[in-house]
Structures are given as structure tokens and as C-alpha cells.
Amino acid sequence: MVRNFNISKSQIAVPALTLSLVLFVSACNGNSGRRDDSSVQDFSGPQLMGHGMASKTVSLTFDDGPGPRTVELSKFLKAEGVQGTFFIQGSAAARYPEALKQLRADGHLLANHSYTHPRMTASTDPVGEVRRTDDLIKPYVDQGHFLFRAPYGNWSGSVANILNAAGLTKYVGSIFWDIGGERVERADGSLAKAADWACWAEDDKIEKCLEGYMNETRDLNRGIILMHDVHSRTIDMAKLMVKELKDDGFDFVRTDAVPSVVAALAKRTNKGDTPPPDAYACPAGFTATPVGNAGALLCLSAEEAQGPFTLGMQASCRENGGGDACANTRWSKGLAVWLHGSGRCPAGSTLDAQLNACIEGDEAFGPFTKKQVARCKTLSADPDSPVCEGNRWSKAFLAGVGQG
Numbered sequence: 001m002v003r004n005f006n007i008s009k010s011q012i013a014v015p016a017l018t019l020s021l022v023l024f025v026s027a028c029n030g031n032s033g034r035r036d037d038s039s040v041q042d043f044s045g046p047q048l049m050g051h052g053m054a055s056k057t058v059s060l061t062f063d064d065g066p067g068p069r070t071v072e073l074s075k076f077l078k079a080e081g082v083q084g085t086f087f088i089q090g091s092a093a094a095r096y097p098e099a100l101k102q103l104r105a106d107g108h109l110l111a112n113h114s115y116t117h118p119r120m121t122a123s124t125d126p127v128g129e130v131r132r133t134d135d136l137i138k139p140y141v142d143q144g145h146f147l148f149r150a151p152y153g154n155w156s157g158s159v160a161n162i163l164n165a166a167g168l169t170k171y172v173g174s175i176f177w178d179i180g181g182e183r184v185e186r187a188d189g190s191l192a193k194a195a196d197w198a199c200w201a202e203d204d205k206i207e208k209c210l211e212g213y214m215n216e217t218r219d220l221n222r223g224i225i226l227m228h229d230v231h232s233r234t235i236d237m238a239k240l241m242v243k244e245l246k247d248d249g250f251d252f253v254r255t256d257a258v259p260s261v262v263a264a265l266a267k268r269t270n271k272g273d274t275p276p277p278d279a280y281a282c283p284a285g286f287t288a289t290p291v292g293n294a295g296a297l298l299c300l301s302a303e304e305a306q307g308p309f310t311l312g313m314q315a316s317c318r319e320n321g322g323g324d325a326c327a328n329t330r331w332s333k334g335l336a337v338w339l340h341g342s343g344r345c346p347a348g349s350t351l352d353a354q355l356n357a358c359i360e361g362d363e364a365f366g367p368f369t370k371k372q373v374a375r376c377k378t379l380s381a382d383p384d385s386p387v388c389e390g391n392r393w394s395k396a397f398l399a400g401v402g403q404g
């Protein structure tokens, strides 16, 4: 769709805006609606909620932590036989590293709530927000269970598309909530609905706030409940809430067992059938990132792509006015993604099914897996040779290294 887009040398030498242009052009299905959509996969425009949950079932979710009492809450829930879902804010996790371990040990689900808690539709680095927190929580999350909740529920189809294009397709979201989104006071001063942060801002008693949560929960009879474990009073309230919900006959499930979330997880592009992108070797600062829908990978940073690129890509680069810069081993991300094309292999190369690699002439193109790089080093006469870390090996050498 951008075939008529001319390339200037400056777009090759400096980070280009081409990719973001492509993304924004294709992001016209933006939708910040708060509704389920059974067709979703990966990150989706519509947010996921608790419709379809069994009667008398709730999912307790805790955002913005960990905080000073998260470990205490984790142990309390475990003792009560309740598994919760904790949407971790990366910058907070850095302060309470032990909490993540404890949450996992107690059977709770760790999920992603960005790193700095921005409005995602206004963030200049939505990918970094998800990725930085992913780096912190992924040791404690099983494959196939990666959930994201946007701070403030601030979300759009454009943000979903950007995150998907960056290869974060092991995630689904954004996960919204059914209960706990707002504090609604009745004429008699009691609460029809409650939101913990709003209760504490009004200096409500814990019992009053709890009553608001319980009233909304009884009205809906099911749902995802939003709280924030960074507030000490929320910890005290959550303890009372668990007892009261149990007395009312409610069951508790983690958010990865909520039907809309289960369905989204089942439809993800990246189901772990292929090695996850971080199993591939890319230079520091670069991540193996899916390009198009055919299983192609490029080593990308926020702004650049790591070559070397195929002769076919270099020829198109020159045809489009890139000149000598087309021989560089780093291009702007937008240019590389565009000239790569939408197939499994970059323009000018073809897939060798036996080697499971893209071949041009007698050369094979990476990124190669970390296992292959390790084997390359053991097979090389010079284990420090830069060849193993590079993205272009001879076809014959790759055959010796093997798949993996």
C-alpha cells in the first residue's frame, strides 16, 4: 500500500518515520469501546470484560503494585484458597522484587500494567511500556497466559495495532473490569458502587467502600473486580471482601480463566508453536520481531533494523534512491520492514524448507536462534569470530549447524 513511497537517503541514515506512518495508516479500525468481541486475537481494539462468566463467579484483580503489603495480601489469598490477578506496574516491581516471586509461588497470575503507567493512547513509547514490564514478569508467567491492562482503561485500536506489529502477540488485552470502576453515592450516603482509590480520596470507612463493591457485585452477580494493592486500606478491605463474597456463595477465578480472555488467548498469533522471538540472537538493543503475517523475523530496535539485507532488498533500496547507504548493515526500521516485503523470506530470497531458512544464492539469512549461534561457536575454528553473531551465514555452514 506504500509502493509509491519514495525513499530519500536521509531516511536510511537516520531513524525514519516510515513505519509509524504505515501503522497509523492501517490503524483506522481504532475503537476504544468497552465491549467484548469474540473475534479478537492478540491485542484487540475492544477491551475484554467478564461477560460470559459463570453465575456467582468473580475475578479479583489488583493494579499498580506491588506495594508495601502485596506479599501479605498474596499469602492471605493463598490461605483462603483464592487465586488473584495482579497487574504489575514495572516501576513499582523494581522496588519490591520479592513480591513477584511470592505472587507466583502463591498461585496468583502476574500480568502487565505498563512500566510508567501512562495513558497508552498518548504514550510516545507504548511498545517500551509493555516490553519493560514483560522483562520483569515473564520469569513468573507461563506461556499462553500473558495479559495486559491499560492504565486508566485508556486504549484504542491504534495502540493494539502498534503493539501487535512490534511482535508482542503473546499478549491479549486490554483487560477491562466490570466492578470497581467508579464510586456512586446514594441519597442516603451509602454507596451503590465503589472504586477503592475514590473511596480513600473521600476518606470513606473501609466498611462503606466494601459495601459499595458488594452492592455492585450482587447486582451483576459476576465479573472482574478492580482494586489497587498499593493502598494499605485496600488490603484490609480485600480481606473482608473475600469473606463476604464466600458467605454469599461466590467462587473466585484468575482472569486468565474468564471466558472472553480464554477465547482471546486461544486465538493468539504467537502460541509458542514457533520459538518465541527472544530465542533468536540479535545484537544488544535489538529484538527478533515478527514482520507481516508469514512468520518472517527481523532484528529491530525502536528505530533501526539490523542487516545484512538481501541483495534483492539492497537493489530495491537503490531503485528507490537510497544510493550508497543501501549497502549499510543498519537501516531505518520503516525502510527495512517495507523492503522486506510481506512474505516469509525477505525480497530476493526463498525459503529452504529443509534448513527452515531463507536462502539467496549460497547464503542463508538470519536471525538465527541462540542455540544455532552457540553451535556455530563450537564448530568455528575461531569461537570469537563475528560470523556467528551475524545475520548472514553460508548455506553450507548452516546445514552443518542444523535447525533449532
Ligand SMILES: [Zn+2]
Pocket: 063, 064, 113, 117, 151, 152
Ligand atoms: Zn493502574
